[in-house]
Amino acid sequence: xxxYNHLEIEPKWQKEWETNKAGEAxxxxxxxxxxxxxxPYPSGAGLHVGHVxxxxxxxxxxxxxxxxxxxxxxxxxxxxxxxxxxNYAVKTGVHPADTTKKTMETFRRQMKAVGLSFDWSRExxxxxPAYYRWTQWLFLLFYKNDLAYRAKAPVNxxxxxxxxxxxxxxxxxxxxxxxxxxxxxxxEQWFFRITKYADRLxxxxxxxxxxxxxxxxxxxxxxxxxxxxxxxxxxxxxMTGEKGTERVHEAEFSIPVFTTRVDTLFGVSYIVLAPEHPxxxxxTTEENRDAVVAYRDQARKKSELERTQLEKDKSGVFIGTxxxxxxxxxxxxxxxxxxxxxxxGTGAVMxxxxxxxxxxxxxxxxxxxxxxxxxxPAGMEHDFAAEAYTDDGILxxxxxxxxxxxxxxKNAIATAIESAxxxxxxxxxxxxxxxxxRQRYWGAPIPIVWCEACGAQPVEPKDLPVLLxxxxxxxxxxxxxxxDSVSFHDVSCPKxxxxxxxxSDTMDTFVDSSWYYLRYTDPHNDDVLAxxxxxRRWCPVDLYLGGAEHAVLHLLYSRFFAYALHDLGYxxxxxxxxxxxxxGLILGPDGEKMSKSLGNVVNPxxxxxxxxxxxxRLYEMFMGPLEDAKPWDTSxxxxxxxxxxxxxxxxxxxxxxxxxxxxxxxxxTIKKISDDIEALKFNTAISQLMICANALHERxxxxxxxxxxxxxxxxxxxxxxAEEIWHDLGHAESAFAQSWPEYDAELAKxxxxxxxxxxxxxxxxxxxxxxxxxxxxxxxRALATENVxxxxxxxxxxxxxFIQGRLINIVVK
RNA sequence: GCCGCGGUGGCGGAACUGGUAUACGCGCGGGACUCAAAAUCCCGUGCCUGCAAGGGCUUGAGGGUUCGAUUCCCUCCCGCGGCACCA
Numbered sequence: 030x031x032x033y034n035h036l037e038i039e040p041k042w043q044k045e046w047e048t049n050k051a052g053e054a055x056x057x058x059x060x061x062x063x064x065x066x067x068x069p070y071p072s073g074a075g076l077h078v079g080h081v082x083x084x085x086x087x088x089x090x091x092x093x094x095x096x097x098x099x100x101x102x103x104x105x106x107x108x109x110x111x112x113x114x115x116n117y118a119v120k121t122g123v124h125p126a127d128t129t130k131k132t133m134e135t136f137r138r139q140m141k142a143v144g145l146s147f148d149w150s151r152e153x154x155x156x157x158p159a160y161y162r163w164t165q166w167l168f169l170l171f172y173k174n175d176l177a178y179r180a181k182a183p184v185n186x187x188x189x190x191x192x193x194x195x196x197x198x199x200x201x202x203x204x205x206x207x208x209x210x211x212x213x214x215x216x217e218q219w220f221f222r223i224t225k226y227a228d229r230l231x232x233x234x235x236x237x238x239x240x241x242x243x244x245x246x247x248x249x250x251x252x253x254x255x256x257x258x259x260x261x262x263x264x265x266x267x268m269t270g271e272k273g274t275e276r277v278h279e280a281e282f283s284i285p286v287f288t289t290r291v292d293t294l295f296g297v298s299y300i301v302l303a304p305e306h307p308x309x310x311x312x313t314t315e316e317n318r319d320a321v322v323a324y325r326d327q328a329r330k331k332s333e334l335e336r337t338q339l340e341k342d343k344s345g346v347f348i349g350t351x352x353x354x355x356x357x358x359x360x361x362x363x364x365x366x367x368x369x370x371x372x373x374g375t376g377a378v379m380x381x382x383x384x385x386x387x388x389x390x391x392x393x394x395x396x397x398x399x400x401x402x403x404x405x406p407a408g409m410e411h412d413f414a415a416e417a418y419t420d421d422g423i424l425x426x427x428x429x430x431x432x433x434x435x436x437x438x439k440n441a442i443a444t445a446i447e448s449a450x451x452x453x454x455x456x457x458x459x460x461x462x463x464x465x466x467r468q469r470y471w472g473a474p475i476p477i478v479w480c481e482a483c484g485a486q487p488v489e490p491k492d493l494p495v496l497l498x499x500x501x502x503x504x505x506x507x508x509x510x511x512x513d514s515v516s517f518h519d520v521s522c523p524k525x526x527x528x529x530x531x532x533s534d535t536m537d538t539f540v541d542s543s544w545y546y547l548r549y550t551d552p553h554n555d556d557v558l559a560x561x562x563x564x565r566r567w568c569p570v571d572l573y574l575g576g577a578e579h580a581v582l583h584l585l586y587s588r589f590f591a592y593a594l595h596d597l598g599y600x601x602x603x604x605x606x607x608x609x610x611x612x613g614l615i616l617g618p619d620g621e622k623m624s625k626s627l628g629n630v631v632n633p634x635x636x637x638x639x640x641x642x643x644x645x646r647l648y649e650m651f652m653g654p655l656e657d658a659k660p661w662d663t664s665x666x667x668x669x670x671x672x673x674x675x676x677x678x679x680x681x682x683x684x685x686x687x688x689x690x691x692x693x694x695x696x697x698t699i700k701k702i703s704d705d706i707e708a709l710k711f712n713t714a715i716s717q718l719m720i721c722a723n724a725l726h727e728r729x730x731x732x733x734x735x736x737x738x739x740x741x742x743x744x745x746x747x748x749x750x751a752e753e754i755w756h757d758l759g760h761a762e763s764a765f766a767q768s769w770p771e772y773d774a775e776l777a778k779x780x781x782x783x784x785x786x787x788x789x790x791x792x793x794x795x796x797x798x799x800x801x802x803x804x805x806x807x808x809x810r811a812l813a814t815e816n817v818x819x820x821x822x823x824x825x826x827x828x829x830x831f832i833q834g835r836l837i838n839i840v841v842k
Numbered sequence: 843g844c845c846g847c848g849g850u851g852g853c854g855g856a857a858c859u860g861g862u863a864u865a866c867g868c869g870c871g872g873g874a875c876u877c878a879a880a881a882u883c884c885c886g887u888g889c890c891u892g893c894a895a896g897g898g899c900u901u902g903a904g905g906g907u908u909c910g911a912u913u914c915c916c917u918c919c920c921g922c923g924g925c926a927c928c929a
Contacts, residue, residue: 032881240846240847241846241847242845242846242847242923242924243846244846245845245846245924245925246845246846246924246925248845249844249845249924249925249926250925252925252928254928254929256929286929287928287929288929289928289929290929301929343927367927368927368929369927369929370927370928370929373928373929374928374929377929378929379929380929381929385929386843386927387927387929388929457928457929458928459928577923577924580924581924651854651855651866651867652854652855653854653855654855656847657848657855658922658923659854659855660853660854662853662854662868664853664868664869665853665854665867665868667868668866668867668868669867671867671882672867674882678882712854712855712856712866712867713855713856713857713865713866715866715867716855716856716865716866716867717865717866718866719866719867720865720866723866783862784862785861785862786862787861787862787909787910789909789910790861790908790909790910791910792862795862815895816895816896819896827909828909829909830861830909830910832861835861835862836861836862836910838861838909838910839909840909840910
């Protein structure tokens with residue numbers, strides 16, 4: 030059997046590399062590069078083939094970089110806090126710390142079996158007190174700098190997970206993790222003031238080398254919109270005095286509405302408040318109160334999902350009060366409707382049926398006037414009775430602003446509003462502050478103590494970490510065990526010393542992962558989060574590889590952390606990840622997403638057992654472009670193993686031989702592999718390795734130099750086999766002690782190339798010629814070719830296009 | 843609806859800056875070795891036509907620019923991912 034024994038050689042070299050600390054980074058500035066993969070959540074399912082894909086890609090990059098003399102930081106750790114381990118504890122009673130320890134061991138074993146050259150000396154786990162002490166320290170830093178605060182707000186509550194969630198963790202109105210429909214609750218919670226950075230986070234996106242998809246998702250999520258807050262004022266009846274002797278007064282009120290289309294201000298026919306708007310109670314007249322209360326109760330019962338998905342159906346109630354138009358003084362009726370969201374803008378909008386689709390639908394239902402104030406440009410027809418005209422145009426029916434374009438009018442009306450003191454230009458964001466507290470156990474405790482007398486008191490940094498108590502009860506009540514742990518929450522106030530209660534909420538696990546890349550630079554430091562010198566040395570991250578599912582979660586939060594730490598003087602950069610790439614999903618052999626229930630999950634352990642680590646590495650890199658989704662194909666693996674066996678067998682025929690053609694091919698291979706690895710085009714790199722291997726294999730005697738160069742090029746991809754062959758060839762040192770081959774353009778030059786000969790752009794022949802042959806000679810040779818003569822004979826040559834070394838095109842009439 | 847990405851053989855996929863479309867791998871067909879099979883090795887393999895040389899067609903559809911278009915432009919169709927009552 031002409032095959033190598035992967036079961037023997039792979040563990041052998043893995044052990045050797047471990048002993049030699051082959052992947053460890055050196056603390057030196059020279060040629061320092063930081064390669065980061067998104068650290069895994071150590072799930073019970075073990076390592077997924079998707080992990081293998083991105084880790085292998087980065088391993089190839091890192092191994093090559095080291096061979097080029099670079100000092101590479103390629104660390105690994107575990108995003109180890111989180112809900113699944115806690116839910117498992119509720120179900121089985123096994124402590125999350127034990128579950129997590131076990132799953133981390135499994136991940137570690139599996140990653141080592143893939144032959145990944147991580148710097149294992151820097152391994153971290155977010156659930157380690159030595160780690161989360163700094164997560165807590167960061168919380169305190171933010172707290173002291175007004176970036177962490179507690180507030181009562183309408184928040185997302187998941188009944189399945191029994192905790193609040195950040196906006197980013199609500200997908201289609203449901204919990205991202207357990208799919209339970211999220212309900213709104215008014216609760217006091219901890220927030221990070223990410224909105225303070227909205228503008229800079231938006232601007233910073235332009236500067237980073239990230240996939241356009243992710244960048245546009247972040248821009249969209251931050252959602253900046255520039256507009257005007259316009260005040261609609263009015264008078265309402267107010268009762269004062271003792272019961273029985275009340276008197277009615279006229280009191281002034283003001284409703285600010287936010288609009289991006291202030292050019293349509295003269296088209297307002299009504300105002301709509303969100304049902305939850307605080308002014309609703311105040312402004313509703315007695316005769317309308319019953320209807321308003323009924324509507325509001327009904328709206329409250331609707332989930333966010335229902336309110337946002339029944340887009341076409343608009344409903345509302347008139348509340349009985351009118352406000353004055355700020356420029357015309359006209360009376361404008363005030364309505365409530367659940368198509369207006371309380372937590373965006375001012376929670377109130379102006380209804381302009383002629384120029385807004387939603388307002389148009391609403392106006393039709395409730396017989397509000399459609400006032401055309403923006404006319405379509407000349408030559409364009411629009412039927413205002415049929416639908417709203419939402420594009421820009423020329424102003425009409427707008428007093429002194431008539432004749433202006435929408436753009437001019439936006440500016441002019443905004444100025445008029447401002448100088449009349451009836452509003453101001455404002456910027457609104459979709460981005461909300463980040464809700465970070467969770468009513469769960471398995472996370473980093475929020476380092477705050479509640480004192481009757483002093484209120485919320487931060488824990489002293491010297492008292493960190495606030496340890497998660499191990500000895501707690503996991504009850505299926507849904508309540509965090511921390512709430513009932515007396516030893517945990519009975520403390521004294523850090524300020525006055527009186528009896529106090531520890532905050533029992535923990536932090537969102539996304540807080541843990543927002544700064545882990547900093548810790549890798551100095552993972553064992555007990556005095557500081559990381560030495561500034563080391564952060565400066567390695568950060569920001571040069572290349573970051575991971576899944577696209579974190580587009581607005583981890584990647585946005587981490588950017589916020591970096592900006593905040595920059596402003597507080599802890600880091601000298603703003604953007605943490607200069608270049609980002611996403612690996613595509615690996616689908617099951619059936620083309621579906623791998624899942625337990627479909628039974629199409631491929632276990633890397635089994636592939637490694639049967640074919641070897643080098644085979645799974647090569648196979649996953651060869652499947653297709655890194656960023657594409659691609660189905661697993663078991664028969665494709667066989668082809669990779671055949672290729673590796675071929676390389677192995679070729680070694681037996683190595684000897685002394687001169688072979689100019691092979692030299693040329695090897696040079697081209699050096700060029701192609703080097704370029705392709707940098708461009709993350711591993712599939713085409715491997716294709717070139719195959720072409721080269723096939724050529725080597727064909728030779729009776731394989732020139733030693735060519736073969737050794739080939740093995741060096743193969744090494745980052747198939748490190749075990751390359752190392753085995755390298756030693757088998759008589760070398761004492763590691764294959765990775767080699768420097769990366771240098772490309773020599775002179776040697777790569779072909780003696781002969783196939784020139785395409787076209788007549789009128791159609792291929793009629795190919796001729797073998799020296800690539801340097803001048804046009805005249807190529808032309809003569811081409812015209813003398815039999816099949817070309819056939820198409821040119823008796824015709825006039827109008828033109829000849831010549832591309833040196835590639836083609837000649839004869840244009841005839 | 844809006845934003846982003848894509849559509850190439852039987853399959854996964856290649857193709858520099860507009861320059862020989864289908865590299866590489868799988869699969870399939872044929873052959874060698876073998877008592878036989880597996881493994882391995884060699885040859886072939888886009889479609890139509892032809893004994894062959896060759897010819898015609900072909901990168902989702904249609905049009906355009908060009909000596910030449912998978913690549914650039916216009917119109918349209920389909921698929922995937924994201925966002926979506928944000929005023």
